[in-house]
Amino acid sequence: MRAMDGYNGAMPGGRVDGSDKRRRPRVAGPVAGAARCAWGLIMGLALLASVATSADAGKEHAMTTIALPPPRTEGALSIETALARRRSVRTFAARPLTMDQLGQILWAAQGITGSRWPLRTAPSAGALYPLEIYVVAGQIKALDEGIYRYRPQAHALAPVKTGDHRGALARAALGQGWMAKAPVMLAITGVISRTAAKYGRRAERYVFMEAGHAAQNIYLQVQADGLGTTAVGAFRDKAVQALLRLPDGEVPLYLMPVGVPR
Numbered sequence: 081m082r083a084m085d086g087y088n089g090a091m092p093g094g095r096v097d098g099s100d101k102r103r104r105p106r107v108a109g110p111v112a113g114a115a116r117c118a119w120g121l122i123m124g125l126a127l128l129a130s131v132a133t134s135a136d137a138g139k140e141h142a143m144t145t146i147a148l149p150p151p152r153t154e155g156a157l158s159i160e161t162a163l164a165r166r167r168s169v170r171t172f173a174a175r176p177l178t179m180d181q182l183g184q185i186l187w188a189a190q191g192i193t194g195s196r197w198p199l200r201t202a203p204s205a206g207a208l209y210p211l212e213i214y215v216v217a218g219q220i221k222a223l224d225e226g227i228y229r230y231r232p233q234a235h236a237l238a239p240v241k242t243g244d245h246r247g248a249l250a251r252a253a254l255g256q257g258w259m260a261k262a263p264v265m266l267a268i269t270g271v272i273s274r275t276a277a278k279y280g281r282r283a284e285r286y287v288f289m290e291a292g293h294a295a296q297n298i299y300l301q302v303q304a305d306g307l308g309t310t311a312v313g314a315f316r317d318k319a320v321q322a323l324l325r326l327p328d329g330e331v332p333l334y335l336m337p338v339g340v341p342r
């Protein structure tokens with residue numbers, strides 16, 4: 081398989097089913113400029129569409145969102161040290177997280193980093209951004225217990241439902257009771273149709289790959305901030321879907337309890 085098989089993110093107008101073998105024609109001068117312009121326009125429209133989709137995905141009943149503190153883009157721990165020390169953590173101290181810590185982790189997972197286009201910390205096939213991140217909050221300072229959806233564009237939380245749902249999520253994860261002791265649990269979900277609109281049958285694998293990127297970003301940010309997490313893939317889909325109030329077509333991919341390691 082060629083490295084680029086099935087990926088036509090750089091080929092506006094290409095086929096979407098992974099079978100496209102056409103190459104982008106070489107063009108120069110004013111034609112190249114016009115092509116770049118057209119590509120910029122297409123990228124812009126695709127990104128606007130993805131922004132609108134995720135903003136409208138709204139299961140949130142409240143119109144208000146909760147602003148998160150701005151993320152840091154520098155830190156004390158090197159990427160090499162974070163990689164060398166990363167381990168899955170399943171025992172947590174009974175200590176709450178702060179909004180700074182929560183906001184930083186969410187930014188690492190899916191935060192906006194592009195200045196010209198709203199590109200994100202994790203790569204996405206065709207910049208279509210099929211992932212959503214949910215926060216199942218139990219002990220976060222200055223945040224009520226509840227389930228929230230991260231809104232990357234606003235770097236804010238949109239309430240989904242109130243109450244402490246960590247125990248229910250741990251039960252949905254085949255009774256992995258250690259999860260409920262974390263002050264917060266994140267859930268990464270995917271809307272495969274967002275990516276399928278362009279990539280057809282390859283969309284499912286692309287969305288799974290993207291969940292891996294986001295999860296690794298979370299692992300490394302958590303490590304850098306002296307916290308711990310574990311990527312959990314064992315859970316009952318329907319139970320998690322119901323708990324998070326996911327609409328049809330949005331599937332849970334990973335659960336990640338986060339806390340201070342004990």
Ligand SMILES: Cc1cc2nc3c(=O)[nH]c(=O)nc-3n(C[C@H](O)[C@H](O)[C@H](O)COP(=O)(O)O)c2cc1C
Nearest residue numbers: 166167168169170253256310311312313314315334
């Ligand atoms: C796809 C996937 C699913 C996983 N599911 C679970 C899980 O359900 N429960 C759990 O405790 N750990 C789970 N893990 C974490 C692995 O057990 C862990 O990464 C592995 O033991 C290696 O340890 P390390 O992450 O500390 O290097 C999962 C990891 C991956 C990549």
